[in-house]
Amino acid sequence: MSLRHALLGLVAYHPASGYDLMAIFRTSLAHVWPATQSQVYGELARLTDAELLAVTAQGPRGRKEFTITEAGRSELVRWVTDASVNGPHRNELLLHVFFLGVVDAGEARQYLARQAELATDRLELLRRLESSRSWDNEALGSYGRLALEHGLRLAAMERDWAEWAASQIGSAPTSSNGSSTTGPSGR
Amino acid sequence: MSLRHALLGLVAYHPASGYDLMAIFRTSLAHVWPATQSQVYGELARLTDAELLAVTAQGPRGRKEFTITEAGRSELVRWVTDASVNGPHRNELLLHVFFLGVVDAGEARQYLARQAELATDRLELLRRLESSRSWDNEALGSYGRLALEHGLRLAAMERDWAEWAASQIGSAPTSSNGSSTTGPSGR
DNA sequence: CATCACATGTAAAAGGTTACATGATTCT
DNA sequence: AGAATCATGTAACCTTTTACATGTGATG
Numbered sequence: 001m002s003l004r005h006a007l008l009g010l011v012a013y014h015p016a017s018g019y020d021l022m023a024i025f026r027t028s029l030a031h032v033w034p035a036t037q038s039q040v041y042g043e044l045a046r047l048t049d050a051e052l053l054a055v056t057a058q059g060p061r062g063r064k065e066f067t068i069t070e071a072g073r074s075e076l077v078r079w080v081t082d083a084s085v086n087g088p089h090r091n092e093l094l095l096h097v098f099f100l101g102v103v104d105a106g107e108a109r110q111y112l113a114r115q116a117e118l119a120t121d122r123l124e125l126l127r128r129l130e131s132s133r134s135w136d137n138e139a140l141g142s143y144g145r146l147a148l149e150h151g152l153r154l155a156a157m158e159r160d161w162a163e164w165a166a167s168q169i170g171s172a173p174t175s176s177n178g179s180s181t182t183g184p185s186g187r
Numbered sequence: 188m189s190l191r192h193a194l195l196g197l198v199a200y201h202p203a204s205g206y207d208l209m210a211i212f213r214t215s216l217a218h219v220w221p222a223t224q225s226q227v228y229g230e231l232a233r234l235t236d237a238e239l240l241a242v243t244a245q246g247p248r249g250r251k252e253f254t255i256t257e258a259g260r261s262e263l264v265r266w267v268t269d270a271s272v273n274g275p276h277r278n279e280l281l282l283h284v285f286f287l288g289v290v291d292a293g294e295a296r297q298y299l300a301r302q303a304e305l306a307t308d309r310l311e312l313l314r315r316l317e318s319s320r321s322w323d324n325e326a327l328g329s330y331g332r333l334a335l336e337h338g339l340r341l342a343a344m345e346r347d348w349a350e351w352a353a354s355q356i357g358s359a360p361t362s363s364n365g366s367s368t369t370g371p372s373g374r
Numbered sequence: 375c376a377t378c379a380c381a382t383g384t385a386a387a388a389g390g391t392t393a394c395a396t397g398a399t400t401c402t
Numbered sequence: 403a404g405a406a407t408c409a410t411g412t413a414a415c416c417t418t419t420t421a422c423a424t425g426t427g428a429t430g
Contacts, residue, residue, distance in 0.1 A: 002279055003417080009286030019381050033282050034275040036419065041383060061381045061426045073289070080286050081294055083301040087279050088221040088390095092189055092272060094334045095220050099196030099267050101330050102260070107268055108330075114270040143288050143295075146352045147281045150345075157344045158337075165333045188389080206409050223391060228411060248398045248409045275418095 002087065003043050004052075006033050008068060008076040011053060015067040018044050028144060031151070047072070093158075097165070109169045116162035123155035189274065190230050191239075193220050195255060195263040198240055202254040205231050215331065218338070234259070280345075284352070292357045299356070303349035310342035 006029065010021055018041045025035045044066060047053040052072035057065035068076070079085060093115065100108040130148060193216065197208055205228045212222045231253060234240040239259035244252040255263070266272060280302065287295040317335060 001417085002277075002282055005286075006282055009282075009289070012286070012289055017381075018383095019379095022381095029282075029285070031276060032278050032285065034277065034418095037382090038384085038420080039418065041381095045383090059381085062383095063381060076286065076289055080283055081290055081298055083298055083305065085279060085283070087277070089218060090189075090221065090274070091219050092274050094337060095189055095193055095196075095216075096267055096272070097330055097334050097337070098216070098219065099192075099199070099263065099330070100333075102196070102199055102263055103268055111268055111270055118270065143284055143286070146287075146355065147284050149352070150281060150284070150348050153344050153348050154341075157340050161337050161340050165336070168333065190389080204409075205411095209409095221390095224410090225392080225412085226390065228409095232411095246409085249411095250409060 002033060002085075003035055003039060004047065005076060005079045006035070007040070007043055007047060008052060008072050009080070011066050012068045012073060012076055015056060015065050017059070017063050017065050019063070032147065105169050109166045112162050112166035112169070116159050116166065119155050119159035119162060123152065123159060126151050126155060189220065189272075190222055190226060191234065192263060192266045193222070194227070194230055194234060195239060195259050196267070198253050199255045199260060199263055202243060202252050204246065204250050204252050206250070219334065296353045296356045299349050299353035303346050303353065306342050306346035306349060310339065310346060313338050313342060 006025075007021065010016060010024055016024075018037075021040055021044075022037050025033075025040065029035070044053065048055060048066070051069055052075055053066045054069050055064045056067040059065065096111070100111065103111075126148060130152070193212075194208065197203060197211055203211075205224075208227055208231075209224050212220070212227065216222070231240065235242060235253070238256055239262055240253045241256050242251045243254040246252065283298070287298065290298075313335065317339070
């Protein structure tokens with residue numbers, strides 16, 4: 001139930017409306033914790049019901065500004081310092097890799113080379129974001145910088161790994177059903 | 188809808204029952220694509236309905252052995268070579284990091300130090316798995332090795348990043364101090 | 375006065391988790 | 403005989419995605 005905590009965290013930094021929060025989910029949090037408008041408005045209502053948030057101002061177009069309550073803040077603090085919180089971690093890239101045996105070595109190598117390119121692009125994008133520094137005068141600034149560095153290191157790691165992985169694949173072709181051959185060079 | 192493809196991939200390597208497949212989800216795929224028994228049996232039924240899998244043998248306790256069909260195999264090949272497939276990528280660790288500002292610097296540093304320890308433990312676990320080689324005579328062997336290497340590099344990266352991040356805290360309370368000593372390798 | 379940005383909501387469907395339920399076979 | 407393992411399924415609930423639906427206020 002981390003969307004809840006993402007909302008508490010954002011509102012704790014600064015009171016905001018659902019619309020404001022959506023803008024943050026579309027930008028800063030897009031690659032960390034994606035959420036849809038539908039989800040955000042629903043969860044804000046539930047958080048208000050639970051008295052972890054409160055509506056503290058109304059604006060022009062039915063705008064509601066949410067502020068964190070004391071109960072909300074203590075729940076946030078409890079969650080943020082709990083290192084054991086760690087949901088399951090799905091990786092679609094690795095799922096592909098596991099089953100690369102169904103295609104021949106050439107296609108597998110090509111797939112990995114493409115992943116190396118994509119990681120390079122991500123790295124480039126983050127480097128430009130880092131230079132622009134638009135992120136660091138925002139509310140999430142000082143800690144957002146740490147998250148950005150994580151992204152940079154991850155992209156570099158994936159680029160290097162994908163290049164290495166491509167190089168590991170021998171030219172020994174795999175049969176079309178992959179069940180009998182053990183594949184390329186045994187270690 | 189990747190559970191579908193995970194099942195197609197596993198059955199393509201070797202015909203299996205739901206029970207057999209669950210054993211793989213609990214071990215090899217646990218950190219790549221978690222799935223519950225409930226999900227697996229349900230999806231196997233749907234895949235059989237869609238004629239991407241077929242029941243090719245019945246065993247002792249109502250056991251049904253599934254085999255991939257031609258249609259199933261071509262769907263799997265299409266998916267596996269499609270580098271554009273990439274679902275949203277949630278990272279609860281980074282979500283914590285974004286909101287570390289709600290606690291004081293000492294607690295934030297402690298949190299990151301704990302994450303460095305946890306990453307070290309994961310690395311150790313994977314190294315032991317690598318030595319044991321139990322994985323490489325299995326169906327997923329040759330490509331599973333590439334996935335394992337990804338895990339090793341990821342764990343090492345997260346350990347280094349968390350140590351670096353912990354060291355960054357406290358040196359500049361509000362403004363950022365831009366330069367990283369141990370940034371990712373450039374090119 | 376038209377268009378864009380602001381602003382909030384609901385409904386249906388798909389995907390995922392937890393808990394319950396049942397029974398057969400093998401091993402000690 | 404009792405326990406562990408093999409084996410499949412269903413029900414309730416929660417989370418996430420996609421699509422629909424509506425209206426206000428500011429700007430050119």
